[in-house]
Amino acid sequence: MPSHLSRRSLKRGITAATAVATLATGLAACGGDSDAATTTDAAGTVTVGQVSNGAATETGLKVSEVKSISAELPASVRKSGKLEIAIGALPDGFPPLAYVGSDQKTLTGAEPDFGRLVASVLGLKPEVKNFTWENMFVGIDSGKADVGFSNITDTEERKKKYDFASYRKDNLGFEVLKKSTWNFDGRYENLAGRTVAVDNGTNQEKILLEWQAKLKKEDKTLTVKNFASKNATYLALTGGRIDAYFGANPGLAYHEKQSATSPSPTRSAGTFSGAGASLQGLIAATTKKDSGFAKPIADAVNYLIRNGQYAKWLAAYNLSNEAVDKAEVNPPGLPLDNS
Template identity: 70%
Template sequence: MPTQLSRRGLIRGVTAAAAAATLAPVLAACGGDSEAATTDPAGSVTIGLLSNGAAKETTLKVSEVKSISAQLPAALKKTGKLVIASGTLPAGSAPLGYVGSDQKTLTGCEVDLARLVAAVLGLEPEFQQATWENMFIAIDSGKSDVGFANITVTEERKKKYEFASYRKDDLAFEVRKDSTWNFDDDYENLAGRTVSVGSGTNQEKILLEWKAKLAKEGKNLTVKYYQDNNSLYLALSSGKIDVYLGPSPALSYHAAKTAGTPQATRVAGRFSGAGTTLQGLIAATAKKGSGLAKPLADAINYLIDNGQYAKWLTAWNLSGEAVAKSEVDPPGLPLDNS
């Protein structure tokens, strides 16, 4: 999130009080009512709750699978909690992760999958909200066990983290609805355009490489950054930027929500988050050597095999991003980003 949540497309706002609280880049705990509202000790998890129309509320049966939870590190089993880093500050990113309609509960497709996985592992989910950058610091320091935040698998990140994949990583280009521009699978048609992207994200890395290639051809690509999506979409609406490059789920959601309004937008093309030669993958992310990737992947595969995974995607209108299997440390965005 996002990306922006890969900070990743920050879309939804929160109340003035909540927004003031989230502007600080430090971690913020999101416990109590947040988990209680969506996890039933009897063995069910309600997804899409308080999603403000972004998802169809669905209750799924899921309980601890002891053959999987037995693989967890002893220290984690002792705490009984899975501390989940969510890079959703300052404003959240629907449908990935954002504050729900009660203006306090963290919701979103990434959040709901984390709750489902925690249930399979027999652990209580505890969320730690952070900015995109501080989410990784929390994982590095051990303050958070795992990140569920639209994190792309990259070969660079594999130097520090281990992964359990769970969704395709597709990027999208969003423009004003009256724009005639389309991506058309060719970076050269970005020449002369002003594009916004999230700082520190994989889409930024791809965009900056395209900018460098265009510069060698004597062509210009202007990149602009915004701290929140209110500012970003105001810039898009007013023509200060031509294109926004971000995570496909977030941009598709925004385009659907603005349809029929003066601020209407549309998706003008998609691109794999891993570049031209590899399908990008989104993954649960833990510190390298933590021993968490295997039980996380097994938990996700349990959800795939037993149908909860498909129902989760359907509830959030993300069925097109399904993977057949969760993999531990699958091939990621290459070091040269080609």
């Protein structure tokens, strides 16, 4: 189950027109190599956001091998010269993280692009493979892939089989009309008197209903709405029937970018950890346990953070509010009783 129930809601956060027109065509066969966007040119530039269909601002990032980090890799990988990257985006994809681009064949998005950046630091050629969510883990288990970059939440349950190198916050978010003055500010009390839409059966619905119960005990109200489709949710937002939509943050960031030139642009009104108030959820590169990949990948991520490419990658996909200060190997994950 991806990203602590957030991947389902993330997929539901895709605008219907883009989902139908862009994602359903041309996905690579399960477990097969996907067409990859241009990785590193002769000048050592990795271009992120290519053929992104408006989900990203195309950005060239100068990246080259850091030999002190690539030396940490297992000898067999250094000899092969390639990093096999697993993405769990079949059958439909989930923008802006991983989906088929506007050329109808290239697997693009924030996750494969970040895998390509990490591979460049490691001095390896990225080979991006697209799987179903379940088969992505099978691919890592069997050695068909070295690492998964696919919105995978760090959990203590998964640590039984995998090592993690964290690189992004696992956040939920509030989306409001750009003209709205309301902000969440990390305080459920700010929801008092508001009407908020949420997708039925999701992690964020569970959290929102818990806040509703707390406010009720304080003699305050929070009205929670469910709609049958994403289009209906956004019609309610633009029509003023709801104050905000609470969903998986990457999907909201995608819609915010898509709506920027519309008559009713939206913005983020704040985020909340997908793991709840007591723990910041983390998205992590996922490798087979004791494979020797986690530390060099974490070191590569930290190199990208220190040298600015990381921030530019996030900004290209409107995901700056999911930045981490540093990558860690096997940081505290979602507890066993909540995995």
